Amino acid sequence: MPSLLAIDTLxxxxxxxxxxxLAGLMAPRKTRFIAKTLFPLGxxxxxxxxxxxxxxxxxxxxxxxxxxxxxDLPFHLRLDNLSAIFVTLLGFVSAGISIxxxxxxxxxxxxxxxxxxxxxxxxxxSMLLVLLADDAYAFMVAWETMALSSFFxxxxxxxxxxxxxxxxxxxLIAHIGAIAILLSFGVMTGGAGxxxxxxxxxxxxxxxxxxxxxxxxxxALVGFGAKAGLLPLHVWLPEAHPAAPSPVSALMSGVMxxxxxxxxxxxxxxLVGTPxxxxxxxxxxxxxxxxxxxxxxxxVQSDMKRLLAYSSxxxxxxLAIGIGLALIFHSYRMEALAALALTAVFYHCLAxxxxxxxxxxxxxxxxxxxxxxxxxxxxxxxxxxxWVAWLALVGVIASAGLPPLSGFVSEWLLLQSFLFSPGLPxxxxxxxxxxxxxxxxxxxxxxxxxxxxxxxxxxxxxMREDSLKDAHDAGVWEKAGLxxxxxxxxxxxxxxxxxxxxxxxxxxxxxxxGLSEHxxxxxxxxxxxxxxxRASYESVIFLVTIVLSVWLGRWLVHHLYHGRGRRSAxxxxxxxxxxxxAQDTAEGFSQPIRRIFEPMFRMQRHxxxxxxxxxxxxxxxxxxxxxxLYLPIARLAAWLSMRITTLQGGRIAxxxxxxxxxxxxxxxxxxP
Amino acid sequence: xxxxxxxxxxxINLCASVILLLTFAMLAQRRVMQLxxxxxxxxxxxxxxxxxxxxxxxQSHLYWSAGLxxxxxxxxxxxxxxxxxxxxxxxxxVEALINIPTTMLVGIGLVxxxxxxxxxxxxxxxxxxxxxxxxxxxxVMLAFxxxxxRRKAISQVVGFLSMENGLFLAATSATYGMPxxxxxxxxxxxxxxxxxxxxxxxxxxxxxxxLDIHHMERLKDN
Numbered sequence: 001m002p003s004l005l006a007i008d009t010l011x012x013x014x015x016x017x018x019x020x021x022l023a024g025l026m027a028p029r030k031t032r033f034i035a036k037t038l039f040p041l042g043x044x045x046x047x048x049x050x051x052x053x054x055x056x057x058x059x060x061x062x063x064x065x066x067x068x069x070x071x072d073l074p075f076h077l078r079l080d081n082l083s084a085i086f087v088t089l090l091g092f093v094s095a096g097i098s099i100x101x102x103x104x105x106x107x108x109x110x111x112x113x114x115x116x117x118x119x120x121x122x123x124x125x126s127m128l129l130v131l132l133a134d135d136a137y138a139f140m141v142a143w144e145t146m147a148l149s150s151f152f153x154x155x156x157x158x159x160x161x162x163x164x165x166x167x168x169x170x171x172l173i174a175h176i177g178a179i180a181i182l183l184s185f186g187v188m189t190g191g192a193g194x195x196x197x198x199x200x201x202x203x204x205x206x207x208x209x210x211x212x213x214x215x216x217x218x219x220a221l222v223g224f225g226a227k228a229g230l231l232p233l234h235v236w237l238p239e240a241h242p243a244a245p246s247p248v249s250a251l252m253s254g255v256m257x258x259x260x261x262x263x264x265x266x267x268x269x270x271l272v273g274t275p276x277x278x279x280x281x282x283x284x285x286x287x288x289x290x291x292x293x294x295x296x297x298x299x300v301q302s303d304m305k306r307l308l309a310y311s312s313x314x315x316x317x318x319l320a321i322g323i324g325l326a327l328i329f330h331s332y333r334m335e336a337l338a339a340l341a342l343t344a345v346f347y348h349c350l351a352x353x354x355x356x357x358x359x360x361x362x363x364x365x366x367x368x369x370x371x372x373x374x375x376x377x378x379x380x381x382x383x384x385x386x387w388v389a390w391l392a393l394v395g396v397i398a399s400a401g402l403p404p405l406s407g408f409v410s411e412w413l414l415l416q417s418f419l420f421s422p423g424l425p426x427x428x429x430x431x432x433x434x435x436x437x438x439x440x441x442x443x444x445x446x447x448x449x450x451x452x453x454x455x456x457x458x459x460x461x462x463m464r465e466d467s468l469k470d471a472h473d474a475g476v477w478e479k480a481g482l483x484x485x486x487x488x489x490x491x492x493x494x495x496x497x498x499x500x501x502x503x504x505x506x507x508x509x510x511x512x513x514g515l516s517e518h519x520x521x522x523x524x525x526x527x528x529x530x531x532x533x534r535a536s537y538e539s540v541i542f543l544v545t546i547v548l549s550v551w552l553g554r555w556l557v558h559h560l561y562h563g564r565g566r567r568s569a570x571x572x573x574x575x576x577x578x579x580x581x582a583q584d585t586a587e588g589f590s591q592p593i594r595r596i597f598e599p600m601f602r603m604q605r606h607x608x609x610x611x612x613x614x615x616x617x618x619x620x621x622x623x624x625x626x627x628x629l630y631l632p633i634a635r636l637a638a639w640l641s642m643r644i645t646t647l648q649g650g651r652i653a654x655x656x657x658x659x660x661x662x663x664x665x666x667x668x669x670x671x672p
Numbered sequence: 673x674x675x676x677x678x679x680x681x682x683x684i685n686l687c688a689s690v691i692l693l694l695t696f697a698m699l700a701q702r703r704v705m706q707l708x709x710x711x712x713x714x715x716x717x718x719x720x721x722x723x724x725x726x727x728x729x730x731q732s733h734l735y736w737s738a739g740l741x742x743x744x745x746x747x748x749x750x751x752x753x754x755x756x757x758x759x760x761x762x763x764x765x766v767e768a769l770i771n772i773p774t775t776m777l778v779g780i781g782l783v784x785x786x787x788x789x790x791x792x793x794x795x796x797x798x799x800x801x802x803x804x805x806x807x808x809x810x811x812v813m814l815a816f817x818x819x820x821x822r823r824k825a826i827s828q829v830v831g832f833l834s835m836e837n838g839l840f841l842a843a844t845s846a847t848y849g850m851p852x853x854x855x856x857x858x859x860x861x862x863x864x865x866x867x868x869x870x871x872x873x874x875x876x877x878x879x880x881x882x883l884d885i886h887h888m889e890r891l892k893d894n
Binding site for chain 1: 769785789792813816817819820821823828
């Protein structure tokens with residue numbers, strides 16, 4: 001009986017997205033129709049795709065061959081467990097973002113809404129195709145479509161110079177990455193002496209020497225790292241995310257970065273063959289550097305979206321750490337531990353997609369309500385925007401890695417896999433890996449700091465500006481989108497065992513091992529990845545304890561202290577005027593971190609002196625990489641271009657001389 | 673070389689060497705009028721050598737190409753160039769960028785290189801004319817050198833046409849000529865090229881009041 005296969009459903013979903021986009025293009029200025037009809041329909045398709053992805057976890061993989069493509073080069077598609085996890089992620093997370101976008105996009109902001117709708121849905125469809133592609137050609141086509149559509153989404157407000165520059169930087173690094181990926185695929189097909197089979201099946205069958213497989217892996221690491229934001233190719237992230245509209249930042253940070261992680265996993269675990277142990281060490285080292293760098297810079301930002309962007313870099317670093325650990329274990333055939341690390345990676349992908357999208361959307365609501373994105377001008381918004389504030393709290397707790405939400409589970413799993421590393425048969429690694437675990441712990445703590453800053457400065461305290469009193473809470477659509485993503489975050493937090501049983505299919509496909517036999521024994525409330533004697537985590541107990549103690553505390557305060565408290569002005573140190581401006585600022589809050597980690601930053605400070613008529617304080621934190629790596633390369637390129645223009649002297653005799661000398665050299669060099 | 677070389681091959685070699693000598697003469701010539709005359713003579717020698725090859729091998733299409741060479745390179749093109757020269761009222765000397773003796777020395781060096789490069793190729797060939805391949809290559813290079821060292825546009829065109837002569841010589845010497853269609857096409861190309869360049873001369877002169885190409889340095893984009 002010819003029934004509808006899962007992969008066909010997903011293809012139809014991609015087509016429907018494209019059709020929705022085209023429909024938006026037909027009526028570019030009908031904002032109401034686009035926002036209230038097309039985006040919710042897109043969200044519906046997203047949910048469907050998510051359900052299909054979830055249902056096909058654990059099923060046998062399905063393939064399809066499309067008729068489109070070049071002659072004799074049709075597109076091959078395949079839905080296996082690895083793809084299915086990321087399809088699930090894409091579907092459920094983008095559903096929330098689309099619902100939010102229905103209330104977010106309005107008339108008169110840069111690009112016409114119809115065009116924006118088109119780019120948005122093409123972006124979604126191309127991400128889905130990236131996940132389904134089963135040959136290098138289809139993958140690259142989808143990958144580049146994804147890069148281009150997201151470039152246009154980033155430059156929605158193209159009238160601003162800075163946004164155009166951010167878009168250009170993004171496109172540049174995306175291209176560098178794409179070239180590296182293309183080369184990696186080229187190496188994996190076996191190069192000139194190989195089969196020339198560009199499909200993923202052909203790459204799997206290819207036997208590469210250790211040198212060439214390492215080359216393929218490193219190229220993939222560079223290529224996908226550029227997209228994901230691994231050091232030192234991260235510079236586009238903090239520029240592009242603040243430039244884009246919030247739903248787009250959410251989609252890029254939440255979902256697009258994960259497609260890069262998907263690609264890295266696909267290449268290193270599936271296509272390239274047996275890993276070598278130092279591959280994992282490279283990924284681990286880069287991941288550690290990225291995570292530490294990202295979290296440190298996120299603590300010192302004053303722009304709320306830049307803060308989140310750097311936090312995304314940190315999370316990508318954590319994912320790279322997990323991949324590195326899994327590779328190390330896998331190369332030593334310790335598949336159970338590799339499965340633990342890989343489960344942590346998958347879990348963190350899901351968790352980060354949920355909470356980071358949620359936070360980016362919250363900044364969008366704040367931006368709409370206040371027209372302000374600088375932390376120094378916000379504050380006290382919990383009084384005006386309670387919905388957004390409480391939902392943001394969910395995201396913040398998850399992002400800080402606190403129980404009982406999703407971020408804690410994944411980081412706990414990651415640390416667990418570190419704790420088992422002393423079993424490695426390699427003395428040097430055994431010494432280094434615990435240090436790495438300490439760095440991860442530091443990163444987690446600093447992430448907590450950054451999130452306290454983010455939440456405290458925006459939502460708590462008093463309003464720093466008078467205009468904030470007019471702020472309004474998010475609309476119905478926006479609230480719905482936020483609630484959806486918060487729900488994902490909470491569910492991922494309190495049902496870890498259920499989720500891991502689903503993830504199990506993918507780790508089993510890649511490693512031949514999973515956590516299911518350990519996890520299944522203990523019921524859904526308890527998570528003990530290896531054995532309950534070693535470590536276990538009962539999310540529900542945490543949740544109940546936290547809820548109970550908060551409720552108890554509130555009850556106690558309410559009943560024991562109520563009415564007895566006295567409200568009066570705070571002790572003002574003899575300084576009678578104390579406005580909301582006297583609160584701790586964003587810069588002041590992170591000052592200790594700036595002090596402690598001073599060599600990590602490149603700061604330009606202006607300190608007021610006693611003689612200043614209008615004293616002011618300013619600090620600008622810049623990226624070392626920008627000055628040490630990117631600007632020298634840019635200068636070198638400019639210098640080389642100057643040298644090369646001297647070739648064009650304008651004299652015909654000289655031009656003829658060039659061809660003559662070339663001819664002579666060729667004759668002499670290419671002698672028979 | 674031994675005496676076993678047949679007479680026809682010697683004749684062909686003679687023609688080829690005369691062509692080479694003529695190319696050197698062109699390289700040394702300062703007057704435009706004489707340059708065109710030398711070019712006509714070169715075309716005539718090319719005709720002679722092609723005719724000898726045709727008689728020796730009895731290939732009918734070589735007669736055609738010999739006739740074509742005579743018509744086009746010995747008569748028509750020099751005539752066009754002459755007319756152009758009179759219409760443009762070019763008189764006097766051709767200015768060279770590098771002085772003539774130096775150019776000649778460089779030319780000798782190029783001939784040595786050309787012979788050196790052509791040697792292994794001519795050993796692969798089995799035609800009676802294979803010895804002339806080095807000469808043909810040398811003619812091409814010398815013509816190129818002439819294009820580089822001359823300043824007036826018209827002498828560069830002569831250099832370009834003479835380079836085509838060298839290529840033709842190479843074709844007959846290595847493979848008894850190209851297929852007729854290709855030869856006709858090239859002949860037509862050269863003719864049309866000469867005509868278009870003639871039109872360009874007028875344009876260049878109108879624009880810069882001179883045919884000196886160093887004025888065109890202003891055209892580069894900055």
